[in-house]
Ligand SMILES: Nc1ncnc2c1ncn2[C@@H]1O[C@H](COP(=O)(O)OP(=O)(O)OP(=O)(O)O)[C@@H](O)[C@H]1O
């Protein structure tokens with residue numbers, strides 16, 4: 621195979637209580653990428669459509685992720701990368717990560733699949749670090765594995781795949797303002813009170829259990845973030861109103877998607893997820909901020925091959 625086209629989905633990191641460890645994959649929102657083998661070694665980004673992003677290999681997450689996997693494979697070829705962006709950078713639904721995870725998935729296919737999903741996540745994290753300054757994996761892992769993932773450790777990397785309850789839908793609003801992950805990380809406290817930490821890890825544990833048992837009431841009870849949301853929500857206009865509208869229209873719960881500005885909610889069934897979409901549309905329609913709304917099933921497969 622000399623060329624591959626893939627669909628690399630958007631992802632929601634943190635899932636309220638699981639800062640830097642939990643994430644899930646969306647189904648109908650994502651970027652496309654075309655990656656071609658070249659006889660000359662190295663990585664060239666030849667086309668970027670839909671966003672103003674750096675073409676220099678070292679400054680683009682796709683370029684850095686590509687170098688990481690080609691290097692590890694000691695590949696005797698190089699690649700040209702075309703990026704078709706539908707996920708706006710700085711959106712909070714894993715724009716940078718979609719490029720990183722899509723690139724390593726595609727190059728692994730071109731190499732004949734020598735690497736497993738844990739290894740691909742590791743290469744993707746190298747790219748993700750260009751955007752956020754840290755090698756966090758909570759967007760890369762759900763893209764590569766699909767469904768819900770828990771990053772148990774980063775050194776050495778251990779990603780745990782979690783089950784996806786079949787009736788779970790996500791509703792997401794993306795206000796068109798940009799919040800850089802690096803900046804949203806910089807405002808977080810370095811230390812947190814033990815009493816808050818206890819509640820937070822209890823929520824992570826109960827959410828993981830609830831995903832295993834498809835216990836929607838327990839999912840609702842677990843979707844709380846006492847640690848990060850109080851700081852970051854101040855960066856998102858109308859956050860409290862949106863969250864109230866989500867809860868009043870039947871969502872199980874929700875919060876900031878990744879580092880924001882997107883706000884996500886989870887609902888049982890598409891009908892409720894659509895009602896949540898209507899309610900949050902009403903909140904933002906009264907403002908002069910442009911926005912997108914997505915209703916999506918959870919994508920259990922992750923990145924998909926469009927053409928090879
Ligand atoms: N291929 C790429 N796709 C998207 N952003 C990129 C890419 N390469 C470099 N970047 C840079 O990464 C930054 C955007 O990443 P950031 O992590 O801030 O947003 P995000 O990925 O949408 O959010 P989140 O990780 O919270 O979901 C921008 O500064 C952008 O220029």
Ligand SMILES: N[C@@H](CCO)C(=O)O
Pocket residue numbers: 633634639640641712714756758759801804805878879
């Ligand atoms: N866990 C990361 C995700 C960024 O998308 C953060 O919240 O900073």
